[in-house]
Amino acid sequence: MPEFDRLNGDSGWIDLEFMERERTPEEVVEMGIQLHLAVLSISNTKQHLEWLGVQRSRTAIHNWVQKADLQPKGTRTSNYVALDETVIQLGTERYWLYAAVDPKTNEFLHVRLFPTANSGLTHVFLRELREKHDIDDATFLIDDADHLQAALSRLGLRFHIRRHGNRNSVERVFREVKRRTSSFSNTFSNVEPTTAESWLEAFAVWWNRCQS
Structure with missing residues (x-):
């Protein structure tokens, strides 16, 4: 899928401060977040991580996206x-x-x-x-x-x-x-509307990274 082509090692846009209490390696969390925002459902993201030898629940992957609190940021001037x-x-x-x-x-x-x-x-x-x-x-x-x-x-x-x-x-x-x-x-x-909105904000951040 073309969306996979947009995945790369540059994940500095993902704030991993919430990882202090996470038992999962940061690189796995980064990959899970990117996969879910870019192309895969939570279930398919779970399966993909399992193929890599990482067992995590759908709830855990969902929580990674929510806890990262990704939102479009930065002041811009547009005509x-x-x-x-x-x-x-x-x-x-x-x-x-x-x-x-x-x-x-x-x-x-x-x-x-x-x-x-x-x-x-x-x-x-x-x-x-x-x-x-x-x-x-x-x-x-x-x-x-x-x-x-x-x-x-x-x-x-x-x-x-x-x-x-x-x-x-x-x-x-x-x-x-x-x-x-x-x-x-x-x-x-x-899901609650606030949860859906949080995902949509995170998707917007991923989308903006793909345009730059």
């Missing part, structure tokens, strides 16, 4: 920001993944999971994005959703309604998220 949301299924419940993407680099700037999509939650998302990045002079590329336009206008941020061109970057990212979540639907079957 354009692609903004959109998509539905993520958590068991029988539907949640909305909000994402802001730099269309020049295809990197996530911010991700959040909300129980619905409306102007109020969009405003919360944009306020958090503003705290992390210098986007006051950016132009937001959006579809024609009223709640996106209302929240951007409320904050005095510029936007263009686009269905093609640069805004396609966020659609490409969402397709990859959908591919990954559908390939291990069991992971999101019985």
